[in-house]
Amino acid sequence: MPYRTVNGLRMYYQLQGSGPAVILLHGLGSCAEDWWLQLPVLSERYRVLAPDLRGHGRTDKPPRPYTVPQMAEDVVRLMGALDIDQAHVVGLSLGGLVAQALATGYETRVRSLVLVNTFARLRVGGPAGWWRLLRRGLVLIVGGVGRQAELVAQAMFPHRGQEAVRRAAVERLRANDPSAYRAAMLAALRFKGWDRLPSIRAPTLVVAGAEDTTVDLVAKEELAAGIPGARLEMIPGSGHATPIDRPAHFNWLLLQFLREVESSTCSRNPLLEHPSPPGRVGPPGDAG
Secondary structure: OOEEEEOOEEEEEEEEOOOOEEEEEOOOOOOHHHHOOOHHHHOOOOEEEEEOOOOOOOOOOOOOOOOHHHHHHHHHHHHHHOOOOOEEEEEEOHHHHHHHHHHHHOHHHEEEEEEEOOOOOOOOOHHHHHHHHHHHHHHHHHHHHHHHHHHHHHHHOOOOOOHHHHHHHHHHHHOOOHHHHHHHHHHHHHOOOHHHHHHOOOOEEEEEEOOOOOOOHHHHHHHHHHOOOOEEEEEOOOOOOHHHHOHHHHHHHHHHHHHHHHHOOOOOOHHHHOOOOOOOOOOOOOOO
């Protein structure tokens, strides 16, 4: 299995394909394997790196506390160990926080950013949002990671026809080390990247699942508004785990963005500089 020891951490990763580098950063309680619907598609054109972040999957789970900048440093050290000078960085939820920390702390290492269902500061949408957040915390304290896994998986995949991915999500989340999971969750809750957004110069695409109940839409709108030249794309019918519940639409959008960035010589967001021409074929539909 591919491991590298970086930053005092034995880090697991998947690496496929050749070409410009793309790094896929997973969400809280997840791991590299949850990019299984993206790795084969992207690796046809790109060198794709998907690591297990600190405290997750097969990567070491050192004593807490964890921080998002610490996780970003882990990724940068892994890039160096694999001779990756610069990469397009795609981050989902917690991975999106790490991606922002990379873009603001290691600017020359980031070619572009794709931020999926994430935030620069935690925003909660009304009483229902506060109740969901409070309930999630109470369930973790009282019921542990097992009960938390059921709650989170149900929120991510609530629809009929999603039973298989819901069961898989429960098993993935249940496999987490409880202490490491809590440490990573606290790192996400403590993250405050809002004041550094204007310093991001990498072309940026913000992706929002229209039915996401984990990260409120206002947080994603603020994220896109705070990054110079960033664009916000909504994916209908998608929840928090957009790369899994709407893979065809997400992959199409991601590939279009990466092609535009690779072909563009300007430093601003190429999707804003060169809007879609009339009549261009839209994204494919997703089953389920």
